[in-house]
Amino acid sequence: MLEAQDVPGGAVKSDESVRPGWVHDTFSSFYPLAAASPTIQSLGLERFGLEWVKAEASVGHPLAGGRWAVVHPQAEDTAAALDRLHPGDGEAWLRACSLWDRVGEDLVNALLTPFPPVRAGVRLGAKVPSLGGLALARDLLLPVRRLGDEWFGGEGPKLLLAGNAAHADIAMDAPGSGLMGLLLAMLGQTHGFPVPRGGAGRLTAALVSRFESLGGEIRTGAHVEEVMIRSGRAVGVRLRDGEPIGATRAVLADVSAPALFGGLVPWSELPDRLRRRMGSFEWDAGTVKVDWALNGRIPWAAAPEAMPGTVHLADSVADLAIAGAQIAAGRVPERGLVILGQMAATDPTRAPEGGESLWAYLHVPQRVSVPDQPHPEAVDEDRAERVADQVESRIEEYAPGFRERVLDRRVLGPAELERRNANLVGGAVNGGTAAMHQQLFWRPVPGLGRSETPIQGLYLASASAHPGGGVHGACGSNAARAALAHDRLQRVTRRARISVG
Ligand SMILES: Cc1cc2nc3c(=O)[nH]c(=O)nc-3n(C[C@H](O)[C@H](O)[C@H](O)COP(=O)(O)OP(=O)(O)OC[C@H]3O[C@@H](n4cnc5c(N)ncnc54)[C@H](O)[C@@H]3O)c2cc1C
Incomplete structure (x- = not known):
């Protein structure tokens, strides 16, 4: 295996360069897809030192008025909490879970095997008629905004779906975004959002050990x-x-x-x-990645019942739709989705006791339209720093006093991400848009x-x-x-x- 960088792992690495003692995942951090993947499961990486850990809850959104929408480990607990936010949503969540219990595994297998997915596809096809047939197929093709509105009454579960869909670059109003949101939200419900104990690099270390134990040879700097x-x-x-x-x-x-x-x-x-x-x-959107070493956990104004490892900051599904449109139009969104990882709250080995290794990213356009300039510009370091300042202000809204806990900060703008990994062109994390046409x-x-x-x-x-x-x-x-x-x-x-x- 030939690797251009000095360390193998691609976008699965961790380091202590923000501040010694604080382990930060340089790129990716949460691995629900790995947990559900037959490929990763079949490797038996636990025998090579990998240990998965999970936060109290997989994913959550702070809402207005100090409330939270949170995916708890048990579906019944998630449902009860959503029902308290909006009566009726608990039952709707359980309906979504029961649908997922019947089709989720085949759907994941169909997606994660070579196309066309014959075996999983046949199994899935056989189940669909008893689950609503064309009506179900229609629902799964809905844009996430529409799916949320049809299935739920309150903003909580709608944001849980939309926030998860916004991890990819599919517009909130585009077909396919509903399935993406449902997939990640349900993986959060069934598998959690696990992380490797000690840092993302431990996942790579386990893969490397397994590969070498079978006679594989890795050359870095190649x-x-x-x-x-x-x-x-x-x-x-x-x-x-x-x-x-x-x-x-x-x-x-x-x-x-x-x-x-x-x-x-x-x-x-x-x-x-x-x-x-x-x-x-078509490339997917660019990314600005921000890491902070904190001398305490995030001082949430109102803490959730169970602390999620992944926190989505977005005021409303409408805001996410606007942010998607802004990115498509070459503008840096003012209030796009901020994906936060409370890494030490998930895995206490990531920071000295009581501290936090906070991880975040958000999407920006590949190129930004600048008034009075004929050509759009790449997001440079200065702009990436300004985006990081904006993210800090957003966190402060929910957690006053956050900035006082910051010991160090690192901003990886699109160019720096690409310098560290040639596949992340312009900060694209998906190797090309995840929109349906690609x-x-x-x-x-x-x-x-x-x-x-x-x-x-x-x-x-x-x-x-x-x-x-x-x-x-x-x-x-x-x-x-x-x-x-x-x-x-x-x-x-x-x-x-x-x-x-
Ligand atoms: C900031 C960020 C956050 C993310 N968060 C998550 C997350 O939480 N969960 C999740 O599941 N996914 C996440 N992702 C996405 C995920 O990491 C990527 O989709 C995934 O790593 C892609 O895998 P890959 O094998 O295609 O490429 P990569 O993991 O990028 O690996 C490609 C490797 O090839 C090397 N290479 C490239 N060109 C050459 C060359 N010419 N010669 C030799 N070597 C070369 C690169 O150096 C790199 O090591 C995130 C990505 C980023 C950037």
């Missing part, structure tokens, strides 16, 4: 510059310093689609059709839809491939399975040819 191709087949890669590295069976490229097609593989080796289609590849058979572009590429023996293994961003291991595992299956087939064909010969 930037791949080119995929070597002979007669239409990938035969290895060349590093930036010119060193060639042969591949006997396959090359799995965990790089973005634009970095692979027309980058590591020149257009001259690829069909014109792919070049044309890659012209319409999902399933259209990911990364129509005509691909699976990890196979037009070059034999070369597979796209990153979040640019189906099913997209998030730490679930499915993109890599799909690519590896495809590579092994083709390799087996080739060997059999070769043997058959020899015996015929």
Whole structure:
């Protein structure tokens, strides 16, 4: 495995560079998708030192008037709390949970296996008629704003769905956002939002130990510059310093689609059709990531009954819809979703006793329109710092005195994220938009839809491939399975040819 950076792990790393003693996850932090992923589960990473820990509650939204909407570990407790906010919503939450109990596992398996998902799809298809048939299919295609309004009366559960949908870059009014919100909210209900004890880097450390225990070798500081191709087949890669590295069976490229097609593989080796289609590849929004070392926990004006590890700050679903539209229009939203991670409240090993390693990110446009300027600009360091100041003011609204607890702060704007990991182009966290037009058979572009590429023996293994961003291991595992299956087939064909010969 060849890794350009000095430390393996991609967007799954932790460090103590904000302040010694405070462990911060440099990029991703909460792993409900990993917890639900058959791929990650099948690796048995616990044998390699991984220990999952969870907060008292998975995810929560502070609401006006000091109330909270929180996903508690037990569905009945979540329902009771939501019912206190708005009578009737408790029963509606339990209805959503019971639907999820029947279709959730098949849905997750269908999403996390290669497209088309034959086995899970057939199981799911068999269940749908008894669960409402076309009416259910319609609901699952609804935009999250509409789904929330149809299923619930109060703002609490609507925000829980919408906030979870806003992790991806699908607009609140776009089809597919409802399913995304429901998926993450229900994973929060069934699996929680677990984190590795000690930091996200422990997940990578377990993967590395497992890989090395099986004979795998990792070279860091090894930037791949080119995929070597002979007669239409990938035969290895060349590093930036010119060193060639042969591949006997396959090359799995965990790089973005634009970095692979027309980058590591020149257009001259690829069909014109792919070049044309890659012209319409769409990146997801950029990201500003902020970390704070605090000398105490967040001083919430009103604390929730159970403290969630993940906290979403958003005043209303309408605000989230406006923020999405602002990002699409090239404006930095004033009141977009702030995703906060109370890491030490989740895993006390992350900070000295009583302290907090606070983690946050929010989405910004890839390029910002500037009045009187012909071309939009990237979000530079200054703007990223201003965005971080805005985030602090937002936290202060719910937790007066927050700023007084800040010992140190680190802001990673889009350019810095990309410098630390070439896949995070302009701060995009998903390897391309998660909007419906770039999902399933259209990911990364129509005509691909699976990890196979037009070059034999070369597979796209990153979040640019189906099913997209998030730490679930499915993109890599799909690519590896495809590579092994083709390799087996080739060997059999070769043997058959020899015996015929
Ligand atoms: C700030 C942030 C917060 C996030 N939060 C969450 C979260 O809480 N939960 C969640 O599930 N997901 C989260 N995500 C998304 C998730 O981390 C990514 O979707 C996921 O890591 C993508 O995996 P990947 O294998 O495609 O790429 P990456 O994890 O980005 O790994 C790609 C690797 O390839 C290396 N590389 C790239 N080009 C080359 C080259 N030419 N030669 C050699 N090496 C190369 C990179 O250095 C990197 O190590 C977050 C992402 C970010 C940035």
